Amino acid sequence: MGFFNKIRQFMAGRYGGDALNLFMLAVMLILYIVNLFVWNPVAHWIIFGVELALLVLVILRSLSRNINMRSLENRRFKKVFDPVKNWVKFQIKKFKDRKEFKYLKCPYCKAQLRVKNQKGSHGVRCPKCRGEFKVKI
Ligand SMILES: [Zn+2]
Structure with missing residues (x-):
């Protein structure tokens, strides 16, 4: 059995990726970059802790077998996030064709x-x- 088949079998019945996980990964990346410039050791460790917590959450959600609950979380997240995303998109469009x-x-x-x-x-x-x-x- 190939490697990818093994992964597919492992992920069968598990939730996998979604918009919320992607968002948390993006926040993690931003925190990681921000943290490169944070020299205060306490603040640095707090940010690192948040990064770690996000990573654990993403992994737990991906591997979760409670698919209904996870997609409910994702729908709730999108309800809040999509209007923000659309607003930002609209502002960019407005700026692009301002002339x-x-x-x-x-x-x-x-x-x-x-x-x-x-x-x-x-x-x-x-x-x-x-x-x-x-x-x-
Ligand atoms: Zn009208």
Whole structure:
């Protein structure tokens, strides 16, 4: 039996990886990098302890056989994390096309709209609620 088959057999019925585990690994990596610059020994050991705790958590969650509980944790995590992720993504997008487009909110339904960044006064129709309003750029 090959090595990968052995791993597959070992992981059968176990939870494995998910977004929460990936997030904890990312936090671990960030803490590791931050800790390279922390010279205070107490703070250094505390951060190291948190890193270790995260690592243990990731391993325990991956190997867990309580798949329902783990996916519930993951869903709870995503409920909090996804809006944050989407907000960051949106800010990046907004920044990237700041020259070409202006972002504004529909005054009626608060939908996020994007209009061409052309000087002047424009009539805008919200594609969501069909409300019309004027914008000055
Ligand atoms: Zn609208």
